[in-house]
Amino acid sequence: MRLRHAMVAIAGAALPLVFAGTAQASDSVTFPLNELNGSGAHAEATLTVMDGDLHVQINGEGFTPELVHAQHIHGAVNGTEFVCPGPELDTNGDGQVATEEGLPAYGDVFVALTTEGDTSPASGLAVDRMPVADADGTITYDRVIPAEMLPAGTIDNLANLHIVQHGLDVNGNDAYDFESLGESVFAASKGVEGVPEEATNPATCGMVMPHGGVETGGAGTQGSEQLPLAAFGGLALVGAAGAFAVRRRLARQTS
Ligand SMILES: [Cu+2]
Structure with missing residues (x-):
């Protein structure tokens, strides 16, 4: 709650000063989506808040070519701090952290990052509305999700959320099949039968704000871990200089 109050306080005062010159107040954060389950995939995500809307941009490579890759914002807005799962969560010992095995770490599906239409967990x-990797295994995603389609509290709690991309070809036959891992336990739990586990296992995961930053207050570090939070309203905590550093870093990455 302390963070939220800080955000409210600066929303009306500091942002127009800090970001003077922009057409309207907006904040942006870029973070990596790191490989999971030996997928060979990685990506970079940029979230930009603009008047309550959420602009989601994801650029990734190394994905199984010409196959669909479901992707979601995972987590919740109840203050729970989620993390990307480590290999220890492979409870059934098949060498993969399946979606349902990772849920305790990164939380349930919060927003479905579809290409069009509904974005709810449903x-x-x-x-049929998820990104498809091209022949080179590249995924490019760019969508503005209007404020009215975002669950309540999304923007205020972005620092606790994650992005997870799914789907990997474990046995290297360029397809999602049942040979290596069988049927998706996660899909079956949602009432969808006949989906290979390869299609739903996580391929990448990235935290909007790395665990252990300002929100926890425990470590008290002042390193780069906090910069993403600064972009989402922690300016009062980190300072305007940090915010400018973020903007410069983002500018370099996108130029
Ligand atoms: Cu997901």
């Missing part, structure tokens, strides 16, 4: 397995 669209979590809407594979």
Whole structure:
């Protein structure tokens, strides 16, 4: 709650000063989506808040080519701090952290990052509206999700959320099949039968704000871990200089 109050306080005062010259107040954060389950995939995500809308941009490579890759914002807005799962969560010992095995770490589907239409968790397995990797295994995603389609509290709690991309070809036959891992336990739990586990296992995961930053207050570090939070309103905590550093870093990455 302390963070939220800080955000409210600066929303009306500091942002127009800090970001003077921009057409309207907006904040942006870029963070990596790191490989999971030996997928060979990685990506970079940029979230930009603009008047309550959320602009989501994801650029990734190394994905199984020409196959659909479901992707979601995972987590919750109840203050729970989620993390990307480590290999210790492979409870059934098949060498993969399946989606349902990772849920205790990164939380349930919060927003389905579909290419069009509904973005609620009900669209979590809407594979006809999820990104498809091109022949080189590249995924490019760019969508503005209007404020009215975002669950309550999304913007205020972005620092606790994650992005997870799914789907990997474990046995190297360029397809999602049942040979290596069988049927998706996660999909079946959602009432969708006949989906290979390869299609739903996580391929990348990235935290909007790395665990252990300002929100926890425990470590008290002042390193780069806090910069993403600064972009989402922690300016009062980190300072305007940090915010400018973020903007410069983002500018370099996108130029
Ligand atoms: Cu997901």
